[in-house]
Structure formats: C-alpha cells, structure tokens
Amino acid sequence: MEEYHLIDIHTHGETAEGVITPRSFAIHPFDADKELSKNFQQFSDRYLAKFKEVQTIGECGLDKVCSSDWHRQLELFDWHLQIAEQLQKTVIIHCVRAIDVLLSFRKTYASTPWVFHGFTGSLSTAEQLTKANIFPSFGAAIIDNRRIKVRDTLARLQQPFFLETDTSSIAIEKIYQETADLRKTTIPELISTINKFYNSLFESANK
Numbered sequence: 001m002e003e004y005h006l007i008d009i010h011t012h013g014e015t016a017e018g019v020i021t022p023r024s025f026a027i028h029p030f031d032a033d034k035e036l037s038k039n040f041q042q043f044s045d046r047y048l049a050k051f052k053e054v055q056t057i058g059e060c061g062l063d064k065v066c067s068s069d070w071h072r073q074l075e076l077f078d079w080h081l082q083i084a085e086q087l088q089k090t091v092i093i094h095c096v097r098a099i100d101v102l103l104s105f106r107k108t109y110a111s112t113p114w115v116f117h118g119f120t121g122s123l124s125t126a127e128q129l130t131k132a133n134i135f136p137s138f139g140a141a142i143i144d145n146r147r148i149k150v151r152d153t154l155a156r157l158q159q160p161f162f163l164e165t166d167t168s169s170i171a172i173e174k175i176y177q178e179t180a181d182l183r184k185t186t187i188p189e190l191i192s193t194i195n196k197f198y199n200s201l202f203e204s205a206n207k
C-alpha cells in the first residue's frame with residue numbers, strides 16, 4: 001500500500017515532521033533589484049552544483065505591485081524558466097496582477113508543469129490556468145470566512161490543486177481540514193488525491 005503524507009507545496013517555514021515540501025530554489029521578484037540577481041547565472045550554477053536534489057524552481061515570477069524594476073523582473077523570470085526547462089523541473093510561481101504576462105511566457109516555456117502559489121482568484125481564472133498546465137495552490141486565505149471568492153473557487157474546482165502555508169503561521173493540517181470541509185470530503189480522501197497528483201507531476205517532470 002502506498003504511504004501518503006501531508007504535502008505543503010510551498011512554505012518559508014520549517015516543514016513539520018511527516019509533511020513533504022519539495023526542495024526548491026529561486027530569487028523572489030521582491031529581490032529582483034538586488035545584487036544577487038545580476039549574477040543569476042553564477043548563483044544558479046553554484047546552487048545547483050551544491051544541492052543536486054533540487055526538485056522545483058521557485059518561487060519566482062512577476063509582481064506588478066512590488067517595487068522591483070519591472071524589466072528586471074521579466075529578465076529574471078525568463079532566466080528561471082530557462083533553467084526549469086533545461087532541468088525539466090516544476091516551477092512554483094509568484095504572480096501578482098500579471099496573469100496575462102504569465103500566460104504569454106507560457107507560450108515559450110511549456111514543457112514542465114507550473115504551480116501558481118497563493119492563488120486567491122476566481123474559478124474561471126483557476127480553470128484558465130489549469131488549461132495551460134498551471135495548477136493553483138491555496139494557502140491560509142481560505143481559512144478566512146470573508147474571502148468568499150477564493151473559498152468558492154476551492155469548493156468547486158474540478159482540476160488538481162495544491163495546499164500550502166507560505167509565510168503563514170497557520171498549520172498545514174488546518175488548511176487541509178478547511179479544504180476538506182469546503183469540498184465536502186474527508187481528510188484522508190483529500191490527502192490521497194493531492195498525493196496522487198503530486199506523484200504524477202513529480203514522476204513526469206522531476207526525475
């Protein structure tokens with residue numbers, strides 16, 4: 001029998017025992033103006049040589065609200081996507097008010113799955129993304145009763161998705177519980193569904 005784990009697809013905290021988070025690396029768009037990002041090639045070569053077990057590239061992406069230079073963000077994101085294609089890794093995406101630009105990148109870089117982390121959008125946006133092989137990941141926002149749109153999306157979404165804690169101090173167990181309640185399913189069912197998707201995605205793209 002396969003053993004299933006809670007999967008926290010994206011966290012900045014310590015992963016609790018028994019919880020799986022893929023090892024990843026990237027430069028966040030918040031840091032796009034920093035010195036480090038100017039030498040991204042060097043940085044990534046060094047990092048990847050040191051940590052051969054990197055499973056995902058992320059979080060990287062585009063943020064129209066943060067103060068980082070937009071053109072620099074585009075350049076940096078492009079670098080990350082090139083590496084992801086080269087290494088055939090899933091990408092964890094940070095995207096704020098830039099879905100159109102994200103989808104235009106997808107036309108060039110489409111050979112591995114992407115995960116749209118911290119998704120809080122509508123059901124139709126989630127469906128549009130999954131059509132492009134970009135899967136939403138939901139975090140602590142879904143716990144908040146006032147976040148009607150994202151809770152509705154999570155309740156009704158038919159396509160695969162992930163759950164995450166990101167920077168929240170809310171436990172991943174609580175996010176699974178709320179998701180199971182919203183989707184009128186059980187935690188073991190939910191864990192099994194997410195594990196199967198995780199395995200299929202990582203078997204195909206992260207050998």
Ligand SMILES: [Zn+2]
Pocket residue numbers: 010012059166167
């Ligand atoms: Zn994050």
